[in-house]
Amino acid sequence: MNEAKRKRLEQAGWAVGDAAQFLELNEHEARFVEMKLALAAGVRQKRERIGLTQTSLAERLGSSQSRVAKIEAGDRSVSIDLLVRSLLTIGANPAEIAQYIKRAGATRAA
Amino acid sequence: MNEAKRKRLEQAGWAVGDAAQFLELNEHEARFVEMKLALAAGVRQKRERIGLTQTSLAERLGSSQSRVAKIEAGDRSVSIDLLVRSLLTIGANPAEIAQYIKRAGATRAA
């Protein structure tokens, strides 16, 4: 692929690269999602252990029940920032949050 | 403070609560910022170790040099999501990312 065509594709919103790059992107994306899901599971686990309902956690977060549901589902519209802030709000400390993230990579060869 | 006034203040964008809640919020905010800074430092460290320039990392991220500078500065406009994606891009795995986060809480009593 020549430079001009590459530019055109990228301008149109395509990430252009070779197969290795493509696989790498997917791998990173997969890890990213796994981390989010691990944190989401952490939120649910801690909330239930504390005996909070989604609604009451939502109040503490200054948010809504529906968003808490999405947080715990690891919904696309939920950022890691929101997951982390949620965990801090229910009393997790950085070390605990780190544990969740560490767990996200545990099933794969590091 | 009566309910009506509270509502008015909250409507105006004020989080209304008692002193303990206020301190707790600040503490969580502080931890959140520390986590971001720890991740930001991780990005810089790994980038430099690899011998990349901010511009070349920006290319890999599909972003710009200025944003990489902000990433490494832990700028307000940089989300943890972006920090994590940056770290994954320069070859950090979840376990390594967890280490950075764990470090963020290490100077304080857990």
Add this chain to the structure above:
DNA sequence: GGGAAATATGTCATATTGGACATAGATTCT
């Protein structure tokens, strides 16, 4: 000191995220 390369800072337009609401579905209790 001067030029080049690297990094930092400010701003803008666009894309993404988040809180809110409505409503659907699930679970539990009697």
Add this chain to the structure above:
DNA sequence: AGAATCTATGTCCAATATGACATATTTCCC
């Protein structure tokens, strides 16, 4: 079964994050 409580899903629009660009500042080498 059905009422009550809890959780899930979809949509809207306000707020925030992001890439891009321009430009300033710092660092390094000669």
